[in-house]
Structures are given as C-alpha cells and as structure tokens.
Amino acid sequence: MSDNDLPMIPFNRPSLAGKEQEYFQAVIENRHASGDGPFTRKCHQMLQEYLGAPKALLTTSCTHALEMTALLLDLQPGDEVIMPSFTFVSTVNAYALRGARPVFADIRPDTLNIDERLIEDLITPQTRAIVVVHYAGVGCEMDVILDIAQRHNLTVIEDNAHGLFGQYKGQKLGTFGAMATQSFHETKNISCGEGGALIINDPQYIERAEIIREKGTNRSQFFRGQVDKYTWVDIGSSYLPSDILAAFLYAQLEASETIQQNRQRSWERYNTELESWASAYNIRLPIVPDYCQQPYHMFYLLLPTLEMRQALIAHLKAQQVLSVFHYQPLHLSVMGKQYGGREGDCPVTERISDQLLRLPLFNNFTDAEQDRVMAAIQSFNPEK
Numbered sequence: 001m002s003d004n005d006l007p008m009i010p011f012n013r014p015s016l017a018g019k020e021q022e023y024f025q026a027v028i029e030n031r032h033a034s035g036d037g038p039f040t041r042k043c044h045q046m047l048q049e050y051l052g053a054p055k056a057l058l059t060t061s062c063t064h065a066l067e068m069t070a071l072l073l074d075l076q077p078g079d080e081v082i083m084p085s086f087t088f089v090s091t092v093n094a095y096a097l098r099g100a101r102p103v104f105a106d107i108r109p110d111t112l113n114i115d116e117r118l119i120e121d122l123i124t125p126q127t128r129a130i131v132v133v134h135y136a137g138v139g140c141e142m143d144v145i146l147d148i149a150q151r152h153n154l155t156v157i158e159d160n161a162h163g164l165f166g167q168y169k170g171q172k173l174g175t176f177g178a179m180a181t182q183s184f185h186e187t188k189n190i191s192c193g194e195g196g197a198l199i200i201n202d203p204q205y206i207e208r209a210e211i212i213r214e215k216g217t218n219r220s221q222f223f224r225g226q227v228d229k230y231t232w233v234d235i236g237s238s239y240l241p242s243d244i245l246a247a248f249l250y251a252q253l254e255a256s257e258t259i260q261q262n263r264q265r266s267w268e269r270y271n272t273e274l275e276s277w278a279s280a281y282n283i284r285l286p287i288v289p290d291y292c293q294q295p296y297h298m299f300y301l302l303l304p305t306l307e308m309r310q311a312l313i314a315h316l317k318a319q320q321v322l323s324v325f326h327y328q329p330l331h332l333s334v335m336g337k338q339y340g341g342r343e344g345d346c347p348v349t350e351r352i353s354d355q356l357l358r359l360p361l362f363n364n365f366t367d368a369e370q371d372r373v374m375a376a377i378q379s380f381n382p383e384k
C-alpha cells in the first residue's frame with residue numbers, strides 16, 4: 001500500500017459531543033428557533049457560572065463580540081488601540097471599523113503573546129484600549145498589562161478565542177479585561193460551527209451591551225418586564241445567534257470535560273514524543289510558563305527557517321498529513337501598511353510567522369492517527 005492510499009489526516013476535524021441531535025429536536029418542540037431562547041439562556045448561565053463573570057452573551061461570532069467591544073468603548077476616529085500584530089484579522093478589524101487606529105506591538109519570543117515590555121512606549125494621549133490575545137490559550141502577562149492600563153486609564157479587552165478553560169496565575173482567562181470575547185468557530189475547542197460570546201466583567205457595560213446586541217433596542221429589558229414597550233434607544237446590530245446554534249453549543253459545553261481531557265492527552269503525547277527529535281534539529285516546541293494553565297487549543301512547532309517549515313509541510317502532505325502555518329503579520333498586510341506598518345516594526349512577529357507550523361489536534365483525534373502524524377514528522381530529516 002502506498003502512502004497515498006492512507007486516509008488524509010486533517011488539520012482539524014469537527015466532531016459531535018453526543019446530544020446535539022436531541023437538543024435540535026428540543027428546539028423544534030420549543031418552537032423557539034430565534035435568539036435568546038431556552039438554550040441560549042442555558043449557555044449564558046453555564047459560561048457565567050464557569051467564569052464567575054457578571055454577564056455572558058452569546059454572539060454570532062467572536063468577530064461580532066469584538067465589534068461589540070468597540071461599540072461599547074465608544075471609539076471615535078483618531079482613537080488608538082494597542083494590540084499584537086500576530087493575531088487574527090478580526091482582532092484589528094473590529095476597531096478599524098469604528099475608525100480607530102490600530103497600533104501594533106511585537107510579541108514575546110517565548111509565549112508568542114503581546115510583549116508587555118513594549119506597551120508603555122506605544123501609549124499616546126489618543127490611546128483608549130489594549131487588546132490582548134492569549135495565543136494558543138497561554139495567558140499574556142496580565143499582572144503587568146493590568147497595571148499599565150490602570151496607570152494610563154486604558155481599558156483592557158481580552159480576545160480569548162483560544163483561551164476558554166485556560167488560567168493565568170490561578171485566574172481564568174476571560175476574566176481579566178473589562179470585557180473578553182470567545183469564539184465557537186469550528187476550529188476552536190468548543191464549537192457550534194460559527195458562534196461566539198461576549199464576556200462582560202465590568203458591569204457598567206452590561207445594559208448597553210444588551211441594547212447593542214438587540215439592534216439598538218431595549219428589547220431585553222422589555223422581556224424582563226422592566227419597561228412596558230421597547231424602542232430604538234441606541235445604535236446597534238443583530239449579534240444574537242439562533243437558539244438552534246445555542247442548542248448545538250450547549251451540547252458541546254456540557255461535554256467540555258471530556259473534550260478537554262482528550263485534547264490534553266493528545267497535546268502531551270506530542271510534547272513528550274517529539275521532544276528528542278525537535279531538540280536534535282533545533283526545532284522549538286511550545287513554551288507554557290508554569291503559572292499558566294493552558295486549554296490545549298494548539299500544538300505548534302517553530303522551525304529554524306521558512307524553507308524548513310515549507311519542506312516539513314510538503315513532507316507531511318506527501319504522507320497524507322495536513323499541517324498549517326498561522327498568522328501573517330498584520331502590520332505588513334495591505335491594510336496594515338495603510339496604517340503605516342513597515343518591515344522591521346515587529347521583528348519577532350515577522351520571524352515567528354515564517355517559522356510556525358501547527359499540527360493536527362482535534363477533539364476526536366485518535367492515538368492511531370496521532371502515531372501516524374508523529375511517525376511522519378520523525379521521518380523528516382531537515383539536514384537532507
């Protein structure tokens with residue numbers, strides 16, 4: 001049998017937690033498929049209880065939750081928002097949409113998170129917020145970042161798309177910022193295909209968040225009997241997902257312990273079994289500080305060069321294993337350059353984006369599949 005007869009091992013394979021069908025049936029029987037139905041309420045309660053957050057609101061995506069944070073901060077053209085260049089485009093787009101100017105910071109070479117030592121130099125009188133991204137769910141240096149924010153009167157937002165179930169120094173990721181955003185996209189640990197959540201830790205944003213999420217109306221207050229009719233009170237959009245998606249999501253959230261155990265097992269197998277191969281070829285594995293508890297969202301390799309990274313992708317593909325690179329520096333993108341981004345602005349980001357390779361890791365990854373991935377990796381001799 002040639003390698004090409006083996007089934008392809010994908011980078012990500014969406015999986016069912018078990019009760020999705022049953023809960024879909026319940027939505028049909030409830031006759032409440034629009035937003036904020038019984039399953040949405042269950043998801044809100046579960047997220048609030050798990051995080052100990054005053055408010056969790058499901059959204060149609062993490063992108064939309066980020067847009068809500070920009071609206072809630074009342075960002076105006078000319079305002080500046082500091083964020084890493086090494087992140088997904090939605091982190092920046094949400095603020096650019098409001099006319100705010102992104103100011104990109106480089107990342108730390110160890111955790112690949114925003115380098116907190118560089119933030120203070122980027123602050124100007126126009127700075128309004130710092131947006132952090134816990135890359136691979138490994139916490140940013142929140143002690144330092146919160147201190148900077150407090151001293152300069154800035155709001156901290158966590159793009160916690162990778163970080164649900166992670167902790168930094170014993171505190172859950174998603175509970176540090178005034179607000180945090182979650183993603184339930186198909187590629188994340190917990191998924192409903194497309195979905196997200198806005199976590200509100202600073203209660204001053206709760207009332208307006210409900211209004212913005214409901215097309216700028218006080219409909220949520222109306223349904224709670226707090227006002228006798230509902231009307232247009234602010235700007236807003238439609239950021240609430242159907243209860244059909246919430247039902248799917250609830251099934252996944254309920255299974256989170258099993259999902260996390262499976263991912264932890266796969267992550268640790270990679271980390272242990274690839275260690276000697278990696279050190280022989282000067283290939284770096286993820287660094288997780290001992291005060292960070294990670295949610296096993298991602299396993300990556302850092303290859304010494306772009307050429308070697310591309311060679312490994314091709315080598316794995318020839319053995320029916322799909323591996324992928326990740327973020328390209330936002331400051332060097334077409335839009336990033338329009339905001340003044342130049343080569344050399346964020347040297348660590350520029351280097352890491354060429355070196356990083358993500359390996360298959362998903363909820364129902366079997367040991368047999370992972371063995372095949374690891375054998376394929378170990379048959380790669382970068383010196384040839």
Ligand SMILES: *Cc1c(COP(=O)(O)O)cnc(C)c1O
Nearest residue numbers: 061062063088090161183185196
């Ligand atoms: C996945 C992701 C998003 C976007 O999530 P969606 O739910 O697809 O909008 C935003 N930021 C980061 C860091 C992500 O990984």
